[in-house]
Amino acid sequence: MRGKYYILNRMVHGLAPAALMVMLGLCPGVFYNTAVADEVRGGFEPAVVDKIYADLGEDSIWWTPATGLTARGKIIVNLLSQADREGLKPSDYLPSNNHINESLAPENYDRSFTKGLLRYISDIRDGRLAARYVDPELFDIPNPTDAAALLKTGLLTADFQAWLESLPPQSMKYKSLKEYLERYRKIADMKWPLLNTGQKLELGSSDPNVRHVRARLKILGDLPADNDETNDVFDNTLLVAVERFQTRNGLTPDGIIGPETYAALNVSPASIIQKITINLERLRQLPENLGSRYVIVNVPGFDLTAVSDGAEKLRMRVIVGQPKRRTPILNDKITGIKFRPTWTVPVKIAREDLLPKIKADVNFLRASDFRVFTSWKKDAPEIDPEAVDWRIISPERLNYKFVQNPGSSNALGQIRFTLTNPYDIYLHDTPHKNLFNKSGRAISSGCIRVADPLTLAGFLMEPSAKWTIGSIQEAMTSSEKQVAKLPAPIPIYITYFTALVDEAGQLQLWKDVYGRDADLIHILGLGATE
Numbered sequence: 001m002r003g004k005y006y007i008l009n010r011m012v013h014g015l016a017p018a019a020l021m022v023m024l025g026l027c028p029g030v031f032y033n034t035a036v037a038d039e040v041r042g043g044f045e046p047a048v049v050d051k052i053y054a055d056l057g058e059d060s061i062w063w064t065p066a067t068g069l070t071a072r073g074k075i076i077v078n079l080l081s082q083a084d085r086e087g088l089k090p091s092d093y094l095p096s097n098n099h100i101n102e103s104l105a106p107e108n109y110d111r112s113f114t115k116g117l118l119r120y121i122s123d124i125r126d127g128r129l130a131a132r133y134v135d136p137e138l139f140d141i142p143n144p145t146d147a148a149a150l151l152k153t154g155l156l157t158a159d160f161q162a163w164l165e166s167l168p169p170q171s172m173k174y175k176s177l178k179e180y181l182e183r184y185r186k187i188a189d190m191k192w193p194l195l196n197t198g199q200k201l202e203l204g205s206s207d208p209n210v211r212h213v214r215a216r217l218k219i220l221g222d223l224p225a226d227n228d229e230t231n232d233v234f235d236n237t238l239l240v241a242v243e244r245f246q247t248r249n250g251l252t253p254d255g256i257i258g259p260e261t262y263a264a265l266n267v268s269p270a271s272i273i274q275k276i277t278i279n280l281e282r283l284r285q286l287p288e289n290l291g292s293r294y295v296i297v298n299v300p301g302f303d304l305t306a307v308s309d310g311a312e313k314l315r316m317r318v319i320v321g322q323p324k325r326r327t328p329i330l331n332d333k334i335t336g337i338k339f340r341p342t343w344t345v346p347v348k349i350a351r352e353d354l355l356p357k358i359k360a361d362v363n364f365l366r367a368s369d370f371r372v373f374t375s376w377k378k379d380a381p382e383i384d385p386e387a388v389d390w391r392i393i394s395p396e397r398l399n400y401k402f403v404q405n406p407g408s409s410n411a412l413g414q415i416r417f418t419l420t421n422p423y424d425i426y427l428h429d430t431p432h433k434n435l436f437n438k439s440g441r442a443i444s445s446g447c448i449r450v451a452d453p454l455t456l457a458g459f460l461m462e463p464s465a466k467w468t469i470g471s472i473q474e475a476m477t478s479s480e481k482q483v484a485k486l487p488a489p490i491p492i493y494i495t496y497f498t499a500l501v502d503e504a505g506q507l508q509l510w511k512d513v514y515g516r517d518a519d520l521i522h523i524l525g526l527g528a529t530e
Helices: 003-014 017-023 034-040 046-058 070-083 106-126 129-133 147-155 160-165 172-187 209-219 236-249 259-265 269-285 347-360 433-437 452-459 468-476 518-525
Strands: 293-298 303-308 313-321 328-337 371-374 403-404 417-418 442-444 448-450 481-497 499-501 507-509
Touching: 017 452, 046 106, 046 147, 070 106, 070 160, 106 129, 106 147, 106 313, 129 269, 129 518, 147 160, 172 269, 172 452, 172 499, 209 236, 209 259, 236 259, 236 507, 269 499, 269 518, 293 452, 303 452, 313 433, 313 442, 313 452, 328 452
Parallel strands: 293 481
Antiparallel strands: 293 303, 303 313, 313 448, 328 417, 328 481, 371 403, 499 507
16 A cells, blocks of 8 residues: 555654654544544545446445445445444444435445445554554554455455454454453443442451442452342452452552552443553554564563463563653564673663762762763773762763673663664663562663563573573573574564453453553543543
């Protein structure tokens, strides 16, 4: 597809988010505009639509003045009218009121169905266009689906209905999340009064509010349906249900109902529906084929999963970027491993983090095993850090380069996993293992710290005879720096999901640590957030 979307796809990495929004005719706070999206997607231009009819040798596909909707027309009207099952809006795809607009000639009315179906194909395969560019750190931009070519293929299939049903993602995660969308739409019809949050509840508590918590957890599926709602005592059955609810909502599963748990219990079904809807959108943005072996990081969930042949091989905790230094969303490859790496401090971190520590204690540099160079030039000489009067240097004038030697205090730990992206984002070990015990782990400067680098390295090097767990462990503790190339690059997907269904079929919800949900909900016109 060689339209404006194709051109945009080639230009996108060179543009700032604001420029992207201007190109789309959008700005923060503006709802999704299907007309603008059509203009940017080359596949919806009138000439492309006309070519579909010319290639098929037909003047009408969906509707004729004599007979009304054709057999295929009835199929797509049925499909598009139920687009809300996918978290989409039927009104974005169907002609107004599904009847003839008197301002349109019959052939243009038929083409309006074609245009709507093209938009649906593109949205269901790639995600809605505005959603892709609302996020300033979304670098996961695949080649767009050629909706026109795909539609022509579908129209030639023997079973058009089955072909249409094959368009959405077929992954179990997507299908399971769709099921929860339907489930929460039913729950949304129930009364959802706010719980009284004044009394902390825990095992052994006796309080009238306990019965309301029981009722809420039964509706949500965390408490068995046959549990007695009139019981005011916080018993072991309720404890298990509360811990399960807390785990599903990214909270510390301590079984105590305090402010955070009350807040999660009081989130309305309508808000959960919004969250599910935008995460269906994010699933549509993932490549259809993730590969036979891959690694996936979910930033809000603070976790990493490694998958081989469809089976989860390992899962571990991670630390991700803090809100002011967000971890970007991107698709990449892991290509190698550096053992006992040095760390060259990025300029921003040197100015904002390192300089205040140096000013507080000049011995910090030696104690942390840093080397200092006069500039960032390749041949810049090394200097004695005590020869510099750090007190008079402002952050804006800090042009020294700082390199931390390998060792127990090195910020990258004993191992660094090399990626190919141009944003200097990679995975690495850390000497501060205690931080993985925190429930909220958005505390890094953008890179991803992994809790169990040895096991991850073992997975990545699995096909290698040389790099066994034993040899990897030896390289991590050796006095020599070593670099190992992976037997084959492993795809890695750094994602941002705040709602997913786990392997046990349970809906997991996480905090929107970077505020991305609210932007996406707004740009897609899904209503206000709580």
